[in-house]
Amino acid sequence: EKIIVNGEMLERNGFYVDIEDRGYQFGDGIYEVIRVYEGRMYTQEEHLNRLYESAGKIGLNISYTKEELTDHLEKLIQSNQLDTGIIYMQFTRGASPRQHAFPVEPVPASYVAYTKVMARPEVFMKEGVKGHLVEDIRWLRCDIKSLNLLGNIMAKQSASEAGCFEAIQHRGETVTEGSSSNVFIVKEGAVITHPATNLILNGITRQEIQKLCSESGIVFEEREFTVTNLMAADEVFIASTTSEVMPIVEIDNTVIGDGKPGQVTKQLQTLFWNRVVERAKL
Ligand code: PMP
Incomplete structure (x- = not known):
């Protein structure tokens, strides 16, 4: 089973989150869940648009284009041979020494995505x-x-x-x-x-x-x-x-x-x- 971490496709086993990742410590980040029907994403454009909107509202910079993200997600679906399920993706404000205010030196957002088999209810x-x-x-x-x-x-x-x-x-x-x-x-x-x-x-x-x-x-x-x-x-x-x-x-x-x-x-x-x-x- 593969996952996407900062644009790279990795094995799910063996990936760990930094204990000072701001998503882990503060919930300082945003996410999306996209439906996949028979291997195809549904309304992914709308979901990605909302992702960028959410990012904008919390001042988080996503350093990928929508096309790049779409490409990652399509490759992940293919690699995991997902038929009907979901893709979960999230961006956090990255890992840096714990303090409430944003990191002074900007750190790259942490980005992960994974797939999950999920039947229609x-x-x-x-x-x-x-x-x-x-x-x-x-x-x-x-x-x-x-x-x-x-x-x-x-x-x-x-x-x-x-x-x-x-x-x-x-x-x-x-x-x-x-x-x-x-x-x-x-x-x-x-x-x-x-x-x-x-x-x-x-x-x-x-x-x-x-x-x-x-x-x-x-x-x-x-x-x-x-x-x-x-x-x-x-x-x-x-x-x-x-x-x-x-x-x-x-x-x-x-x-x-x-x-x-x-x-x-x-x-x-x-x-x-x-x-x-x-x-x-x-
Ligand atoms: N409201 C909340 C609080 C939610 O978490 C969700 C699920 N993401 C929705 C509404 C429904 O949104 P969507 O149709 O985009 O899944």
Whole structure:
């Protein structure tokens, strides 16, 4: 199994992180997860664009072009003969003596990428999963895909302990997003999701869904909605790179709609998959 370290392809076994790598010590870095279907990356341009945006927002310099990164990732997929799975990549602000402020003498960012086999969650997508409400205790720059995931981790753990697939976070009455997904409700045929502000990560899957809705004449509204709106929605679903369009059929023992994946959710699942087949030329 190969990995990419600072642009080089290495064996995974035998690679270690410096104890003063700022990603390791502070979570001072950013990451992306890209879906791979049948050996082909899906929406990699969008993911790489967001990677550079996140880097810009924390003042981290990525010394590779998008073409170089794409080339590394394609070679890694090939070398590991990845069929369906993901590529994880991260950049940290490098290794230097521990101090909170950025290194005075700039050090190169540490860059690693690896692949992982991951099937599409077909049974969950067909049957729907449970959600668990959690207060959103994260910082106010959730638009950055930061390695600092403690808030997300605490939320997900709480959902897991409640026997649920995903946490649904809310700041007071306002529903923000999942621990690693965006949250959508369907009310009278309209798909509603939190606006792409500093309070959520603007998911690539979210943006795909937005396009699919506009192409198919489904009303798509970016606006705040409340926990009460959520519980009274006709349908609820989450979306992410790994979960695609995932129906939520129950939230903390309250059944959503009729307790089955809804019509609009199912339609979006079909539209999403058609788009994957078309864009990735499967
Ligand atoms: N919000 C958060 C907090 C996430 O971690 C993710 C997963 N990266 C998403 C939303 C969904 O983003 P995407 O569709 O790009 O995977």
